[in-house]
Amino acid sequence: MSPVSRKDRMSLPRTAMPERDPVERAHGFDEVNLGFTTQMAVLEAQRCLLCPRPKCVDGCPVGVRIDEFVRHVAAGDFGAAAATISADNSLPAICGRVCLQEKQCEGACVLTRKDRPIAIGHLERFVADFSRTHRVDRETPSPEKTGKRVAVVGSGPAGLSCAFDLIRSGHEVTLFEALHELGGVLVYGIPEYRLPKAIVAAEIDRLRDLGVEFVTNAPIGLAETLSDLLESFDAVFVGVGAGLPVFLGVPGEHLVGVYSANEFLTRVNLMRAYKSGTATPVHDVKGKRVAVIGGGNTAIDAVRTALRLGAADASIVYRRTEAEMPARHEEIRHAREEGVGFEFLTAPVEFLGGSDGRLRALRIVRMELAPPVGEARPLPVPIAGSDVEVPVDVAIVAAGNGPSPLLRKSAPDLIHGARGTVQADPATGRTSMKGVFAGGDIVTGGATVILAMGAGRRAAASIGEYLRSGQWEIAATEEAAG
Amino acid sequence: MFLIRDAHLLAPSVKRFWVGAPRVAKHWRPGQFVIVRVDIDGERIPLTIVDGNKDEGTICLIVQAVGATTQAINLLEAGDSLTDVVGPLGTPSVIDTLGNVVVIGGGVGTAIAYPVARALHEAGSRVQAIIGGRSREYVILEAELSEVCEKVYPATDDGSYGWPGLVTDVLSDLLKRGGPIDHVFAMGPIPMMRAVSEVTRPGHIKTTVSLNPIMVDGTGMCGGCRVLVGGGTKFACVDGPEFDAHLVDFDILSTRNGAYQEFELAQAASCRAAPS
Numbered sequence: 001m002s003p004v005s006r007k008d009r010m011s012l013p014r015t016a017m018p019e020r021d022p023v024e025r026a027h028g029f030d031e032v033n034l035g036f037t038t039q040m041a042v043l044e045a046q047r048c049l050l051c052p053r054p055k056c057v058d059g060c061p062v063g064v065r066i067d068e069f070v071r072h073v074a075a076g077d078f079g080a081a082a083a084t085i086s087a088d089n090s091l092p093a094i095c096g097r098v099c100l101q102e103k104q105c106e107g108a109c110v111l112t113r114k115d116r117p118i119a120i121g122h123l124e125r126f127v128a129d130f131s132r133t134h135r136v137d138r139e140t141p142s143p144e145k146t147g148k149r150v151a152v153v154g155s156g157p158a159g160l161s162c163a164f165d166l167i168r169s170g171h172e173v174t175l176f177e178a179l180h181e182l183g184g185v186l187v188y189g190i191p192e193y194r195l196p197k198a199i200v201a202a203e204i205d206r207l208r209d210l211g212v213e214f215v216t217n218a219p220i221g222l223a224e225t226l227s228d229l230l231e232s233f234d235a236v237f238v239g240v241g242a243g244l245p246v247f248l249g250v251p252g253e254h255l256v257g258v259y260s261a262n263e264f265l266t267r268v269n270l271m272r273a274y275k276s277g278t279a280t281p282v283h284d285v286k287g288k289r290v291a292v293i294g295g296g297n298t299a300i301d302a303v304r305t306a307l308r309l310g311a312a313d314a315s316i317v318y319r320r321t322e323a324e325m326p327a328r329h330e331e332i333r334h335a336r337e338e339g340v341g342f343e344f345l346t347a348p349v350e351f352l353g354g355s356d357g358r359l360r361a362l363r364i365v366r367m368e369l370a371p372p373v374g375e376a377r378p379l380p381v382p383i384a385g386s387d388v389e390v391p392v393d394v395a396i397v398a399a400g401n402g403p404s405p406l407l408r409k410s411a412p413d414l415i416h417g418a419r420g421t422v423q424a425d426p427a428t429g430r431t432s433m434k435g436v437f438a439g440g441d442i443v444t445g446g447a448t449v450i451l452a453m454g455a456g457r458r459a460a461a462s463i464g465e466y467l468r469s470g471q472w473e474i475a476a477t478e479e480a481a482g
Numbered sequence: 483m484f485l486i487r488d489a490h491l492l493a494p495s496v497k498r499f500w501v502g503a504p505r506v507a508k509h510w511r512p513g514q515f516v517i518v519r520v521d522i523d524g525e526r527i528p529l530t531i532v533d534g535n536k537d538e539g540t541i542c543l544i545v546q547a548v549g550a551t552t553q554a555i556n557l558l559e560a561g562d563s564l565t566d567v568v569g570p571l572g573t574p575s576v577i578d579t580l581g582n583v584v585v586i587g588g589g590v591g592t593a594i595a596y597p598v599a600r601a602l603h604e605a606g607s608r609v610q611a612i613i614g615g616r617s618r619e620y621v622i623l624e625a626e627l628s629e630v631c632e633k634v635y636p637a638t639d640d641g642s643y644g645w646p647g648l649v650t651d652v653l654s655d656l657l658k659r660g661g662p663i664d665h666v667f668a669m670g671p672i673p674m675m676r677a678v679s680e681v682t683r684p685g686h687i688k689t690t691v692s693l694n695p696i697m698v699d700g701t702g703m704c705g706g707c708r709v710l711v712g713g714g715t716k717f718a719c720v721d722g723p724e725f726d727a728h729l730v731d732f733d734i735l736s737t738r739n740g741a742y743q744e745f746e747l748a749q750a751a752s753c754r755a756a757p758s
């Protein structure tokens with residue numbers, strides 16, 4: 001334990017994450033955050049006040065025992081730190097990088113009042129990276145086989161973490177993924193410079209080593225239906241995500257040069273359009289003006305990707321102000337350092353095209369914020385007569401994602417919510433169809449990696465219980481329908 | 483890896499493949515398609531499932547070489563393989579006893595039309611087919627269609643075979659001769675589908691077209707395949723590819739399909755196969 005007094009600890013500065021230079025990184029896809037050194041990690045961990053009732057833990061959606069793992073880091077016992085984290089979080093290298101820490105663990109840390117919360121995300125990432133490269137947290141005794149078979153549909157964080165817990169409990173697990181690559185949004189959405197594909201691949205390799213069987217190119221619902229799967233598996237977990245892009249419904253959205261963020265990011269990330277020698281084209285944004293509409297992580301990912309592909313001007317167009325942006329703060333700061341422009345209180349009302357059917361301009365209108373009603377975010381309302389035309393070559397719409405549509409038609413027994421989400425009990429993941437569990441974005445609508453991971457793990461626990469007891473009807477299923 | 487069991491040229495730059503893809507062979511229905519990647523750096527392109535054999539676990543694809551990827555596929559022979567075959571994708575055709583049906587295929591569109599014609603025939607419809615090609619050697623699947631259609635009318639642009647002229651000329655003639663037509667299916671190049679739709683519009687003959695927008699994932703995730711149908715945005719890969727022809731905005735479809743023309747032109751050795 002550090003010999004520094006509580007008072008002194010409170011005045012120590014937060015350890016800064018070493019970052020790639022903004023000018024250098026704005027042209028490449030190498031990871032921006034370089035990671036703590038061992039020294040930095042220990043120093044940062046020693047700032048923690050080891051609160052008797054740690055607020056940070058309440059702030060983490062899966063309740064990672066932060067005070068405990070940080071104490072291990074402070075003591076230099078990274079293996080113990082890794083074990084503590086993985087008790088609650090099966091994807092720490094990923095969550096440490098992409099969680100919205102300022103709204104979760106770090107936002108709740110008592111030191112936030114002093115503006116210097118413990119860098120919990122950076123520490124979690126450090127521990128996970130350390131344990132992966134030094135293999136300190138690898139030995140999982142092979143569990144006794146149960147002889148039960150479970151199918152997992154979708155390879156995003158929900159599916160991966162569900163598969164992880166199931167295989168560790170001795171069940172046989174087969175994971176079906178519609179795309180040719182595994183990882184869901186972690187590979188087709190979140191860019192390499194923020195979450196290297198090698199990190200996701202390492203998690204998948206770990207699952208493969210543990211015995212999970214992966215089947216890619218398998219669109220469940222159109223190939224096997226859920227009922228088909230139930231004939232050869234004892235239970236099914238559905239983690240198919242919220243991949244359906246939402247458009248704005250304003251005129252001109254069909255012009256060439258208007259993309260959904262998903263298409264733009266998929267072409268670049270999944271299909272590797274940024275590398276020469278790959279066959280998938282992406283609109284040439286070199287020297288072009290690119291506008292990205294939205295204020296979430298997806299919007300920031302798209303705009304920084306456009307900049308990296310050589311856009312002359314890459315800007316965010318957001319209808320509220322910076323304070324309301326749902327994106328991670330670190331991402332907004334990085335974007336600004338790299339030269340991304342921000343147009344707040346602005347919304348597009350029309351995409352304007354030339355005679356060739358290609359986008360040439362955006363008609364935008366200025367907004368003002370009406371006072372919020374209750375808990376809601378302030379409502380942006382257009383200022384009459386404020387619309388102007390701005391020349392733009394490529395527009396990328398990042399206005400949110402709806403539930404994946406692939407399974408719906410083939411699963412009439414699965415009760416869907418009004419917006420097309422699958423209804424499932426939040427505590428157990430049980431759905432209206434016996435033997436079928438669901439979790440992640442397909443249940444909640446577009447949310448976060450950590451929530452999807454948590455849902456996958458809770459479902460795995462409930463699947464285990466179902467496979468042991470054969471009992472489906474638990475009190476909770478009633479809530480599920482509600 | 484998906485092994486190619488058989489590969490034969492049907493027409494200049496049009497090749498038929500039988501590919502081992504047991505999951506697709508087991509579950510496909512007419513009107514659906516697969517997405518194929520030829521190698522690990524390859525692009526994902528959609529191809530209609532023309533036929534399937536459950537027992538052998540194989541599916542039939544017919545590919546017209548129009549650009550880099552389709553050319554690369556058509557260089558493959560039996561014993562080679564495709565890196566990825568995803569499917570079945572898309573909403574199957576609504577196959578019913580539709581009465582008197584005319585199925586129209588233009589160029590490689592005949593490959594898209596054939597499984598639909600066969601399924602309609604098996605469901606008890608009376609099917610006639612009109613199949614177009616630039617010249618005699620581009621008319622494909624005539625023998626296969628003859629087995630499931632009461633009549634097959636080939637048409638060629640240069641008059642070297644069958645009806646001299648366009649498939650729409652044949653359709654107009656059938657209509658003029660007063661044979662009752664309850665439903666028309668048209669599969670082929672956009673100008674052809676648009677023209678068919680104009681021929682059937684005045685008489686309100688129900689017309690279904692299979693749209694071929696540019697696709698990436700084929701799972702409803704990118705929105706690149708969006709088409710305007712009846713004033714609303716639809717994703718062709720999940721809501722289609724078949725739509726009511728009289729509601730389709732063909733102008734938008736054809737501009738969007740040209741989105742990557744510059745990139746495609748820049749790709750080496752780009753040969754343009756002829757539309758029928």
Ligand SMILES: Cc1cc2nc3c(=O)[nH]c(=O)nc-3n(C[C@H](O)[C@H](O)[C@H](O)COP(=O)(O)OP(=O)(O)OC[C@H]3O[C@@H](n4cnc5c(N)ncnc54)[C@H](O)[C@@H]3O)c2cc1C
Pocket residue numbers: 098099100153154155156157158159176177178179183184185186189190218219220221239240241242243265297298299301328404406407439440441442446447448449450452701
């Ligand atoms: C660009 C972008 C950036 C984001 N950034 C962040 C961030 O920084 N932090 C954060 O916490 N969250 C972020 N999110 C949100 C986060 O990625 C999601 O909440 C999370 O990935 C949801 O996980 P999931 O497992 O439910 O679904 P997904 O990750 O969407 O995975 C679902 C998988 O199921 C597959 N699938 C769909 N249908 C079928 C079918 N019928 N059969 C087989 N497979 C199927 C899909 O192909 C996909 O691979 C971001 C999202 C996007 C799009």
Ligand SMILES: Cc1cc2nc3c(=O)[nH]c(=O)nc-3n(C[C@H](O)[C@H](O)[C@H](O)COP(=O)(O)OP(=O)(O)OC[C@H]3O[C@@H](n4cnc5c(N)ncnc54)[C@H](O)[C@@H]3O)c2cc1C
Pocket residue numbers: 515527528529530531544545546547548549550551552553590593594693694695696697723739740741743746
């Ligand atoms: C649902 C569906 C089913 C299809 N079924 C078949 C099939 O059974 N057999 C077959 O040969 N083709 C089929 N196609 C068309 C095929 O997918 C395209 O020809 C292919 O993607 C072109 O790729 P490429 O790299 O070879 O050519 P590119 O270099 O991408 O394009 C070459 C030329 O073709 C045009 N083009 C690009 N994409 C398409 C497209 N989707 N449709 C039409 N023209 C396009 C381009 O504008 C360009 O002029 C289908 C398309 C869809 C959407």
Ligand code: SF4
Pocket residue numbers: 059060061062063064066089095096099100101104105106120121124450
């Ligand atoms: S999982 Fe996310 S919220 Fe929880 S401690 Fe880790 S970084 Fe914080």
Ligand code: SF4
Pocket residue numbers: 047048049050051054055056057066067070108109110111118120
């Ligand atoms: S709230 Fe902050 S200071 Fe307290 S234990 Fe958690 S991380 Fe440490």
Ligand code: FES
Pocket residue numbers: 696697698699700701702703704705706707708717718719720
């Ligand atoms: S091809 Fe991507 S949504 Fe249809």
